[in-house]
Amino acid sequence: MRNFIQFLVKNSxxxxxxxxxxxxxxxxxxxxxxxxxxxxxxxxxxxxxLYESVSNVTDYFNLKTTNSELxxxxxxxxxxxxxxxxxxYGNTILINDTSYFQKYVYTSAKVINNxxxxxxxxxxxxxGAINGIKPGMAVVNSNGIIGIxxxxxxxxxxxxxxxxxxxxxxxxLKKSExxxxxxxxxxxxxxxxxxxxxxPNHVDIQNGDTIITSGFSAIFxxxxxxxxxxYFDVPKGSNFYNIVIELTxxxxxxxxxxxxxxxxxxxxxxxxxxxxEDVN
Amino acid sequence: MLIDIIKHSTRFLALLLLQGxxxxxxxxxDYINPFLYVLFILSLPLNASKYLVLILSFVMGISIDIFxxxxxxxxxxxxxxxxxxxYILKILEPRDGYETNFSVNIADMGMKWYATYVVIMVFAxxxxxxxxxxxxxxxxxxxxxxxxxxxxFTLILISITQLFYYKPSKKRR
Numbered sequence: 001m002r003n004f005i006q007f008l009v010k011n012s013x014x015x016x017x018x019x020x021x022x023x024x025x026x027x028x029x030x031x032x033x034x035x036x037x038x039x040x041x042x043x044x045x046x047x048x049x050l051y052e053s054v055s056n057v058t059d060y061f062n063l064k065t066t067n068s069e070l071x072x073x074x075x076x077x078x079x080x081x082x083x084x085x086x087x088x089y090g091n092t093i094l095i096n097d098t099s100y101f102q103k104y105v106y107t108s109a110k111v112i113n114n115x116x117x118x119x120x121x122x123x124x125x126x127x128g129a130i131n132g133i134k135p136g137m138a139v140v141n142s143n144g145i146i147g148i149x150x151x152x153x154x155x156x157x158x159x160x161x162x163x164x165x166x167x168x169x170x171x172x173l174k175k176s177e178x179x180x181x182x183x184x185x186x187x188x189x190x191x192x193x194x195x196x197x198x199x200p201n202h203v204d205i206q207n208g209d210t211i212i213t214s215g216f217s218a219i220f221x222x223x224x225x226x227x228x229x230x231y232f233d234v235p236k237g238s239n240f241y242n243i244v245i246e247l248t249x250x251x252x253x254x255x256x257x258x259x260x261x262x263x264x265x266x267x268x269x270x271x272x273x274x275x276x277e278d279v280n
Numbered sequence: 281m282l283i284d285i286i287k288h289s290t291r292f293l294a295l296l297l298l299q300g301x302x303x304x305x306x307x308x309x310d311y312i313n314p315f316l317y318v319l320f321i322l323s324l325p326l327n328a329s330k331y332l333v334l335i336l337s338f339v340m341g342i343s344i345d346i347f348x349x350x351x352x353x354x355x356x357x358x359x360x361x362x363x364x365x366x367y368i369l370k371i372l373e374p375r376d377g378y379e380t381n382f383s384v385n386i387a388d389m390g391m392k393w394y395a396t397y398v399v400i401m402v403f404a405x406x407x408x409x410x411x412x413x414x415x416x417x418x419x420x421x422x423x424x425x426x427x428x429x430x431x432x433f434t435l436i437l438i439s440i441t442q443l444f445y446y447k448p449s450k451k452r453r
Contacts, residue, residue, distance in 0.1 A: 013366075017359060020334065020359040021356055021359050024341070024352045024359055025356060027345075028352025034415070
């Protein structure tokens with residue numbers, strides 16, 4: 001012990017230097033976006049492998065719920081399958097591959113890291129650039145929406161969770177088609193709720209109304225469930241509702257998700273970019 | 281003693297404002313950023329405690345960072361420079377030690393000593409700074425080149441400041 005203290009005293013200059021450098025780098029990573037993303041990308045690469053092996057073990061604990069979820073989802077898909085419909089007009093024959101145009105492609109992925117109690121929550125997936133995942137793709141599961149891919153490394157991708165201060169998703173009321181923004185604020189919402197804003201106060205709303213994605217951004221397919229109205233009020237002096245919604249996705253229980261690639265997003269973005277900003 | 285504190289505080293403020301308000305706006309062909317403020321660390325007294333030098337370097341770095349909204353970047357480079365200083369001084373020490381009443385400038389220390397000292401320190405600072413800025417060794421040679429070119433530019437500015445001290449008669453005091 002005495003030797004140890006002697007060692008500390010003898011090298012106190014070096015330790016002061018290291019201490020100040022640690023402060024400097026902590027400030028650097030916390031306050032600068034570029035260094036921050038670099039740091040987290042490389043740590044994603046290192047830690048991602050660790051997370052994956054941990055998640056390989058912990059996955060077994062969720063196996064039962066995951067199985068039942070998958071089975072239920074399978075059943076839904078089967079019932080939505082084209083083979084489970086009979087044609088009403090028996091004498092016309094539609095050729096499916098020309099009358100349908102594929103708009104979204106789904107890739108399944110596994111959640112290997114997830115946070116729900118920060119102000120800005122991120123999710124890490126075990127699929128990355130080599131699986132065709134790109135920044136800006138939507139992430140959903142069978143219950144509802146999850147988030148948007150932010151960074152990809154060859155084998156992993158990090159996703160901005162819906163539970164993120166800066167996340168804003170276009171959602172609409174299923175009943176009346178009025179649309180607004182779904183946002184999440186750690187001061188007002190917990191991991192089961194979010195807030196729907198910009199719905200004018202003349203719209204008729206009931207507790208329990210369903211909110212779905214509007215499909216305007218072309219990131220999320222239209223009609224995915226987001227949540228149900230938990231309660232709502234009109235803030236004093238405002239023309240808009242403040243609607244608290246209960247999310248259909250339980251962010252504490254994520255394991256298998258789908259990454260959605262929109263095949264028309266580029267085309268849509270290109271078209272919308274043509275609109276000059278100053279047209280009234 | 282008191283006059284020394286006033287002298288170094290004035291230099292601190294002057295270099296901080298010069299760097300923050302003028303030199304930060306100079307960006308020649310995206311490559312050259314002069315960082316003259318490092319002169320403050322170089323010019324601290326020879327007999328100053330190395331702990332004090334380290335802490336003053338930290339303060340200088342964080343002040344520059346607040347000015348240029350790059351929190352942490354210059355701090356890291358300055359602390360590194362302050363850490364290096366006592367070792368460089370030791371290596372460059374003349375056989376019979378430093379004269380205690382000498383300041384670190386070209387007139388007192390002589391052209392050869394001062395040039396060696398400044399080139400090593402400024403290059404170390406710039407190298408550290410530019411690698412922290414790019415935060416990877418990915419473009420190793422491009423970053424190295426930027427550090428080198430900026431070092432040359434900073435050295436030119438430092439030699440201009442040394443004209444203030446230069447007296448044709450070699451001994452100043």
